[in-house]
Amino acid sequence: MLDKTFKRTLKLYTKRLLLALFAAAFFYLHFVYGKTARDTFSVFFGGLGMFIYGMNLMSDSLQRIAGDRLKSIISSLTRNPLAGMLTGLGVTALIQSSSATTVMTVGFVNAGLMTLQQAIGIILGANIGTTVTAQLIAFKLTDLAWPILAVGSAMILFSKNRTNRSWGEALLGFALLFLGMKFMGDAITAYRDHEAFKTFFVSLSQHRILGVIAGLLVTLIVQSSSATVGLTMSLMSSGAFGDEPLTALMAAVPIILGDNIGTCITAVLASIGASRNARRAALAHTLFNVFGTLLVLPILQFYCELMMKTSVDPVRQVANAHTIFNVANGLLFLPLTGFLKAIVMHLLPAHEDENVTITNLDKRFLATPAIAIGQSEEHLKQAFAVVGKKFDKIDHMLNDPENDIDDISAASVSINSLHRQRDQITRELNHFLIALAQKDLSATLSRQTTRVLYLSKDLEIISSQLNKMMALMLENAENGNKLSQESREEMHLCINRTAEIFKLVCSDLKPGKEATKEIQHQIYSQAMLQRAARNNLIDRIKKGDHAPLESILLLDVLRSVESLLNSMDYFSDHLAFKF
Numbered sequence: 319m320l321d322k323t324f325k326r327t328l329k330l331y332t333k334r335l336l337l338a339l340f341a342a343a344f345f346y347l348h349f350v351y352g353k354t355a356r357d358t359f360s361v362f363f364g365g366l367g368m369f370i371y372g373m374n375l376m377s378d379s380l381q382r383i384a385g386d387r388l389k390s391i392i393s394s395l396t397r398n399p400l401a402g403m404l405t406g407l408g409v410t411a412l413i414q415s416s417s418a419t420t421v422m423t424v425g426f427v428n429a430g431l432m433t434l435q436q437a438i439g440i441i442l443g444a445n446i447g448t449t450v451t452a453q454l455i456a457f458k459l460t461d462l463a464w465p466i467l468a469v470g471s472a473m474i475l476f477s478k479n480r481t482n483r484s485w486g487e488a489l490l491g492f493a494l495l496f497l498g499m500k501f502m503g504d505a506i507t508a509y510r511d512h513e514a515f516k517t518f519f520v521s522l523s524q525h526r527i528l529g530v531i532a533g534l535l536v537t538l539i540v541q542s543s544s545a546t547v548g549l550t551m552s553l554m555s556s557g558a559f560g561d562e563p564l565t566a567l568m569a570a571v572p573i574i575l576g577d578n579i580g581t582c583i584t585a586v587l588a589s590i591g592a593s594r595n596a597r598r599a600a601l602a603h604t605l606f607n608v609f610g611t612l613l614v615l616p617i618l619q620f621y622c623e624l625m626m627k628t629s630v631d632p633v634r635q636v637a638n639a640h641t642i643f644n645v646a647n648g649l650l651f652l653p654l655t656g657f658l659k660a661i662v663m664h665l666l667p668a669h670e671d672e673n674v675t676i677t678n679l680d681k682r683f684l685a686t687p688a689i690a691i692g693q694s695e696e697h698l699k700q701a702f703a704v705v706g707k708k709f710d711k712i713d714h715m716l717n718d719p720e721n722d723i724d725d726i727s728a729a730s731v732s733i734n735s736l737h738r739q740r741d742q743i744t745r746e747l748n749h750f751l752i753a754l755a756q757k758d759l760s761a762t763l764s765r766q767t768t769r770v771l772y773l774s775k776d777l778e779i780i781s782s783q784l785n786k787m788m789a790l791m792l793e794n795a796e797n798g799n800k801l802s803q804e805s806r807e808e809m810h811l812c813i814n815r816t817a818e819i820f821k822l823v824c825s826d827l828k829p830g831k832e833a834t835k836e837i838q839h840q841i842y843s844q845a846m847l848q849r850a851a852r853n854n855l856i857d858r859i860k861k862g863d864h865a866p867l868e869s870i871l872l873l874d875v876l877r878s879v880e881s882l883l884n885s886m887d888y889f890s891d892h893l894a895f896k897f
Contacts, residue, residue: 365501445644570639698773706821710817714729
């Protein structure tokens with residue numbers, strides 16, 4: 319597994335290398351071919367940068383608008399592979415990013431919120447949904463780009479509502495996308511008749527694998543499959559692939575096929591350091607696109623002839639080739655999701671400890687807050703389980719009248735070990751939530767983040783109170799004091815009932831109104847019983863029914879139980895927090 323620092327360093331040096339290559343090419347063209355070649359080069363890459371920025375801005379804005387609902391949409395509509403595929407298609411068409419959908423899917427699998435088979439269905443749909451971008455580009459809305467740019471800019475500048483500003487940013491990104499396409503096309507047109515230029519692009523139709531590699535490499539560099547599709551369509555519109563329609567299309571389609579493979583890199587990177595199932599989901603995404611490409615390459619000429627019948631516009635033919643390939647590939651593999659799962663399970667076999675669900679709070683998933691919230695909730699459930707074990711340890715110890723100092727000491731060691739485990743879980747969770755809170759979140763996601771943070775802190779207090787209670791009992795045993803049967807049973811009854819309430823409180827992170835009322839009623843009823851028990855104990859102490867040290871221990875334990883109930887009351891209030 320790659321070290322995170324190494325990966326960050328590698329990414330930084332890759333960016334510096336690309337910048338250095340751009341600068342070298344810029345000055346080479348200037349000194350060898352003159353100002354015109356240099357300016358054309360600059361306009362082309364400036365247009366490419368504008369296109370990529372517009373694509374990312376539009377996608378990020380649409381994700382922010384739909385983000386509050388993405389988690390529930392993806393997690394609830396994946397009952398079978400067909401439902402998963404339709405869900406992936408719809409979500410990707412909505413947010414205009416197959417990479418975002420697949421990264422979210424990897425995140426859900428990593429968090430244990432989704433099975434591998436469900437994930438495969440969503441990935442099939444995401445590949446189809448991403449073709450919407452190409453179809454939009456093929457409409458050639460360049461003339462509308464400037465008015466759309468003006469409307470989007472006005473919404474950003476004058477709107478006070480965050481959602482309206484996000485819509486403005488989406489329109490701005492949409493306009494920049496088409497303007498970038500125009501600048502790229504204009505720059506390429508000047509060189510379409512250049513002999514070396516024509517030879518290079520025509521050779522892509524003769525050597526299909528070179529086109530696939532080119533599409534793969536470009537997508538790896540720009541980190542956007544839509545950008546590669548847009549670039550290919552721009553080349554097609556400018557006539558860069560030659561004047562013969564079939565040859566031009568046969569040069570363009572392999573680039574699209576390579577682009578489909580290259581887009582898998584985002585999910586692969588997201589799966590590094592994640593759970594084994596998450597890595598399987600990323601591998602399934604890669605295999606799906608590789609298999610589809612291997613099926614089309616041998617019949618490329620027939621496929622391109624078929625695409626030419628769908629439209630007379632070469633740019634639309636490229637868009638249709640992209641769409642039909644992904645739709646056909648998805649429909650082909652839909653009934654074979656079980657087979658695809660078996661392949662990735664064979665390539666990444668199970669380990670003995672795989673049944674243990676571990677949520678990986680990888681900060682890469684902070685880029686998709688809806689996923690991050692789901693992961694933090696699953697991580698919090700692990701802390702619930704640990705604190706529940708602490709209740710069980712204390713309850714079991716009080717229920718056994720034969721416990722001696724060694725047994726109580728062993729129980730204390732176990733409680734302290736669980737406390738450290740819980741502390742590690744909540745410390746990681748708190749750091750993750752603070753990093754999430756610093757993101758540009760919607761009001762709803764911000765409240766959800768605050769709510770989980772409060773729940774984490776409440777749980778921390780409850781865990782510490784249990785440790786304090788155990789320490790009191792251990793101190794009592796070390797002083798040679800033995801509890802009477804009546805006192806032991808009384809303490810056992812209090813702890814047992816409190817443990818039941820804790821498990822009820824933690825059984826549902828999003829309880830309904832009736833469930834919340836029931837929880838609060840249970841806490842209130844037990845609190846009343848605790849007060850009555852304390853008053854009865856004081857009366858017995860006054861009568862001399864208890865030894866002094868035993869009386870102090872019982873009072874301390876009853877007070878600790880009351881504190882636990884108060885903390886659980888706060889916990890239930892935060893559970894019922896509306897968002």
